[in-house]
Amino acid sequence: MKSITRFSAVFLFLVVFMFNSCSNEPIDPTLDPTAGNSNYYVKFKMDGVQKTYTNTEATFMNVGPMGTLSIVGIEGLNSMNLHVMDQAVTVIGEGTYPLQWTNVGCDFIEGSANYASDYQDFTTSAGNIVITEKNTSNKTVKGTFNFVGKNENMTQTRNFTEGDFFVRYE
Template sequence: MKKITFLSIFTVLFAAFSFVSCDNEPIDPTLLQQVNNNNGNNGGGGNGGNQTNAVFKVDFGGQTWIANSTEAAMLPNSIQIAGLKTTNGQTFGFALNGNTVGTYDSTSNLIAYDPNNNSNGDVYWAVNPTNPSVSAGTVTITNIDTVNKKISGTFSFTGYWSDLSVSNIPPISFTNGIFTNIPYTIGTSTPTDFFSAKVDGTEFIEDQIDVTEVTGSGYPPSYSIVGSKTNNDTVGLRFSKTLGVGNYNFNGPFNQDLTATCTANGVLYNSDTGALTITEKTATRIKGTFSLVVKNPTTLQTKTITQGSFDVELP
């Protein structure tokens, strides 16, 4: 009954160009089919008639990188764009939380460069590991041609190597990025799990979301939603499966219907006070917001969790 969602759309975007299909991918299947049918289309294959004037290029390392294959998808709430060099699999991928003209910042959108079609998912991405809440770049959509279904824009970002266990790889500055007249497909998207919160004012950027059913002595059957990082920091909620749309209060660490935990630097904190609001609940999904104070039972030190929100598939 356990559902785990890894929040790395970069792998999905790059896998699309490698013709890989995985379960629960947020990328639109129509885009994947377009890539299969249209690889190398700037040379005139597939739908090359729409691609002959498509341009995707960016400067870095003293040179101008130019894609020879491009794809984009316009989804109900997002835009996905990728540029590929088919000779070596080098790929730029953007997943933007919106579908209108405007500037999309790296702090809330996914921007990355895969230098060698990494099978392990390591990329240069626009997230500074020492200060992830500070912008590392932007993508600006300057034009969406809804008649001819083409999209144009600009981008620039500093890419940091995503494998934090490696410390000797310097970041790369990507400048003067341009994509022009990239044909896009229109598709539907499968809802993906979302979890967000701030701990003592700092954005909690999770690497994984776990949604499970849990049972325990003295507690009713419950749902557990946990956002976790690779360093084992966590923010988690447990609430009775019977709770429906409405407002509920945290009341200490032993409340039967509603508790929460936070782990930071190996120290466990339990729920003390706060509130949970369930805004939507169906047979398959649940959505809500939360804020609370958590307390360590030994030291009595506290942490404040604010701007909590989730939208997840139920197990």
Template sequence: MKNKLLIGLFAFFSVLNFTACDTEPIDPNIIVPDPVDPVEDGTFTAKIDGVQYTALTAEAFISGGAITIAAVRANGDNFAFVIGGNTAGTYAANQNILMFTQGQSESGWQSINPANPGENTGSVTISEVNTTNHTITGTFHFTGYWNGDGTIEPKEFTEGEFTVPYSDPSVNPNENTFTATIDGSPFNPTTINAQEASNGGISIISITALDQNGTMSVMLSSDVTVGNHPIATGTVITDDVQVMYLTVGGSGGPAVSGNVNITQKTADHVKGTFTATIETASGNIQVTQGNFDVTY
């Protein structure tokens, strides 16, 4: 299935972060006015410090007992939520992931106060998971704290409302395969999701796999061709490929070297192998014997 927005949160952040050639400094006092474009998929609105935000595209994904919601407007400003449940109810903001990122920034405002993680920062309420229409409806409000370098004031996100379509791989299981070895141990995911996403005029195929220890993503330019593609610059925009890995504890990131070898590719299917070296504060993560065969 081809979607306009990445559903897996990890993949969603990856596309947003790597579509920019340069990361521009953020003026925290500026909120770019809403575009006039109509919402194409779902509805998602909120106020950011009192200024209206209306998403151009918003979608959701249910997997492993969690709901992921992603919303983006034309200038790239985006919300990304990971909610630790898949039923109607109210979920504390500081016990889940609610995040807002402006345009091309790699950092943003999160629903956890790093100086006081126990602070009640707000909530998100899922009022309905409609299994007939495959939509999720809810509301939210939270105080967001800057998670990047420097000191930037918190933002207030209020009057949040959404009704977004969702996909659930357990409803229509496929025959996608994805395996790898991480530092000599097998990575055997329980969930594999392949999507084609467009953002800012750039189209990317994202293959995301999750196991109990973390999330791995192989990113491919939609124009990538059969053959071997080295990971050299750290961006899918210039290399046509990228591999990322993030542990459940938050360690990891994009590969600094490696390669992706595309062995088969059609309009909706891609197969290949990969290796990657990922730098972390505690040392490198070596990904070897990577294989994928997916329909997107």
């Protein structure tokens, strides 16, 4: 009988310990200064109408001798996608990157429609992506962008102005 009582006490202790240790505590900002920061965004005006996407992702990568940056802002079925590939550097840094066919571009996806800075006739929109700040300690990148997007058939145009982003990258 004593063994059943001891087993019950140990079992009760383990259950209480498990439920207590499974609490979701916030990360200490001194350990991660970006913890709890919901201030990341991709903002822009599309044909004069302000859009702000706070669900963001960004990635810096090196592909061989080429540096790449990819930024995505998502809102429901819509997304703004920015990409920079520079064959002259292995790490993308602060600077101005003029839009260039397949290397530097922007795409806005609205449901099933895609408005891109690279056009089907192999030309590219005027515009650029500017990286104004790259913070390697906090892994954040900030900048601006603008472009004229055309749909795949090149029958519709959207003007993207006052583009602004502040995102955390991996």
